[in-house]
Amino acid sequence: MEKKGFEEKEEEETRTSLFHHLVTRRKNLGDDAKIILQRLIMISRLPHDLADRTDLGAHYENLNFQLNKQHIWDHITGLLLIYPSYLLHIIESSRDILTSVLRDVKVMQQQPHRTLLEVKIVFLDHNPQRRLFQQWSYKVLGADQVIRDPAVKVLEDEDVSIETLVCSVLSTLQNLSKKLEQSKAPPGSVLDETPQLIVHQKILERLLGREELLSLQQYLDMYKSTLNISIEFGQLNPRNLFSAV
Template identity: 65%
Template structure:
């Protein structure tokens, strides 16, 4: 309950935040226009090293999901996302999509880097798959993390890797956690384990001579996020589903000063 001067402060804060958003939007448009006027020229050094000056506000989405038992050929998942990537490239010409899909024996880890529109399309596709139980390629998808405007991309292109049964079974980053059997790992700890492994993989890709992360994972299996960590995350109820994550974009913060109350149209939170 907020009354008196508290309600006035909230109203002023809301007005200020709207001004900031308008200012940011205006600056973003001006920045894009300056690039289109010739500011996006790249040097040969940038091209050779796979660097790019973004024409979008970059976002990074990390999702996980279980694989259905009836899925005999796991490459079907890779083919599905290759097709989706091709469709999104035609729809969003400037919104280059990069990332990595790692397909484990019983689950998957998918990292997608692109614009907000592309990431929302991937989430909607996950929801469409979930609503097709007879021929679903995955089950119980969950959003692990979404980064807004990261400093750089972890991957320079999109690719997928199908792991063997013995790959991803052990992760050096979780050995210390396994020793603490009495205390259950928090969701935050598990998410940080995933993020740390992906950052290490991205760092190795910058210095390695290999074009795709798949071959690097074969040579350096300790960079693979363990399937055990992903299984634990899939069992957590505090991670959002794609549907819940999409609902957040349609549920803005509403301030009601008439009754001196702050009403949020959705109480959903994200890690």
């Protein structure tokens, strides 16, 4: 009995020592090892002849799996909404992860049969105070789930500002995040029960036509630039939109 207890204690100390070794090693890596959370919101137009939209979800599931193996400390959360004609992707992770996802988009666009057509960066939040999602998931939306919201009629005004359109997306995502915290259900189930929490596709259509938003190539070019340029909208303060819990 004493020998068994000694072996169990030794095994526990080994596991603990390994854990502390990994933590210590990470701390010794210095500032380069510090992960600063970023939130990226990307939209895209999908081809009308896309056969199976679930393939997009499977592609990103596999991409996240591969990225998690390469960046074991970078936790990926977010939501991919696949509309009949559009895509809305919210990604929360490190800058390296976000850039890897966008570079993958560029590769997809260079393929003979492009899955993602026009791509725009709607919003980038550097070091948000909290995550909107606890995990990453995707949802394929049916035509019946893209509801007709009377409030969207206001956004059909040709003079609507880019800030109004972006704030509409951010506020809807904030409401979805609160609902997820309350229900503890997966995002797909919550959206099935409360379709008003789905960002209206008309807003995505309007955003894709706005020149103020960076294209995929513009963002990647800016990322490679030595200049430290923020693409957050000048008068938009994400702290006011995503308050801390």
